[in-house]
Amino acid sequence: MKKIAIFLPDLRAGGAEKVALLLSNEFVQKGCAVDVILCTAHGEFLSELDTRINVVDLKSPRLRNAFFPLLRYLKAERPDVLLALMWPLTLLAVTAFKFAKLPGRVVVSDHTTFSQAPLLKKKSTRIFFKLSLPMVYSFANARLAVSEGVANDLATLGNIKRSSITVLHNPVSSDTMRFTKEQNEESWQGFSGKKIVAVGALKWEKDYPTLLKAFALLLKKENAYLSIVGQGTLLSELEAIAEQLGIRKQVNFAGFSTMPSAWMASADLLVLSSSCEGFGNVIVESLDVGTAVVSTDCKSGPREILCDGKYGKLVPVGDVDALAQAMVESLNEQHDMDALKLRAAKFSVDKIAKQYLEVFR
Known part of the structure; x- marks a missing residue:
């Protein structure tokens, strides 16, 4: 060629x-x-x-x-x-x-x-x-x-x-770079509880309002912190929703990152709340660093990657209660990191x- x-x-x-x-x-x-x-x-x-x-x-x-x-x-x-x-x-x-x-x-x-x-x-x-x-x-x-x-x-x-x-x-590149201990503490603001990350542009297809509502429910059962890594036009609207839910101090709108996999590697859970996806690159990136995944079962992508739920939990699109429950369950389960990484290698x-x-x- x-x-x-x-x-x-x-x-x-x-x-x-x-x-x-x-x-x-x-x-x-x-x-x-x-x-x-x-x-x-x-x-x-x-x-x-x-x-x-x-x-x-x-x-x-x-x-x-x-x-x-x-x-x-x-x-x-x-x-x-x-x-x-x-x-x-x-x-x-x-x-x-x-x-x-x-x-x-x-x-x-x-x-x-x-x-x-x-x-x-x-x-x-x-x-x-x-x-x-x-x-x-x-x-x-x-x-x-x-x-x-x-x-x-x-x-x-x-x-x-x-x-x-x-x-x-879609291809995913294994990123061998990781946060140092100091970067990790700075990014998560020294938080010692459960760390949840979502990665993607701040646009309606990602359905971050559902994620924020589910996270508010999760906080009734878990000490947790949510970082949303991405940029977009909905930032002020999402900040307002977090404020209304009384969870603004537990949510970090981190902006764009050239190394999203580093965020995933330092988190306990990746959540994809999208109403629609073509594929779902972030799911594979999360599996690649051995971090558990909870995703909406949107029309295409997540179910294929996660093999009908074998490698991560799938919940109905827009279902706040189901998403919150799946997040709680995943945070309290043991996950086979090697199996997740082997799936990502595909x-x-x-x-x-x-x-x-x-x-x-």
Whole structure:
């Protein structure tokens, strides 16, 4: 494989962006030349790219303005593979690749359960999605989804054959770095009770209000502290909810972290309270450091990762009481750390990158 180009909007902190970062770095390690093509070259993960990766800035904040810059890049650089992440960027990539008349392969990868995505709540967008997907995706050399749930949802909503979609799970990189004792005490403010962490952007899909309400119930039975690692527009709203529940002093809104696995390694429990997920990277990251998991059983991702609850507890979406009870039970159970780590190893970046390279070939 001579050159792989990976196309996405930017490298802000997000699940698909983290996948692009890990795959790009791993492809370079495996001897490939890699270009990361961004509509705008900014984001927290930009500085974490391997220095051998060429970053291409299309300087197109608006998606509709990115087509011709992308087409010029493709004609000039002629990559062997163009991997596009996230609809509707995938539509742009396939169209530009075909216009460039390149002999290589264009691959699209979707990370969202579209039937539940805010993006498709608008009727006109939903209609455009249903019309564009079968027409444009038929020209892609491969169609990928990050979970069985995403693949099934994509096939149903997009009216394309399920057999034409390949499931490649998201990769997770084992982070050998850990908090020092001093960092641990500082991050948890010297707290000696049960430590619970949630990781993800502060947006509605993560359903942090349900987590905060469940945590308030848990505090009636346990001495615990909750750290929410992530940033987003809902910060002030979530702080207000914590204040109303009388738990503000037991909740730390920690902001964005480049090392979320370090938080997980120093916690007793990771909780995912999402109403919808494409995959659920943080679950695998938590298993990788041997930390127990409680997750909502949303439409795709968590159940697949946790093997129907074998490696962590699953609760109904939005069920405050069930989430609180599962958290209490998990905090008071013994967990087989080695088994959790072995499960996470199934999603290692080395293994997943090899699967991508097979698709590219």
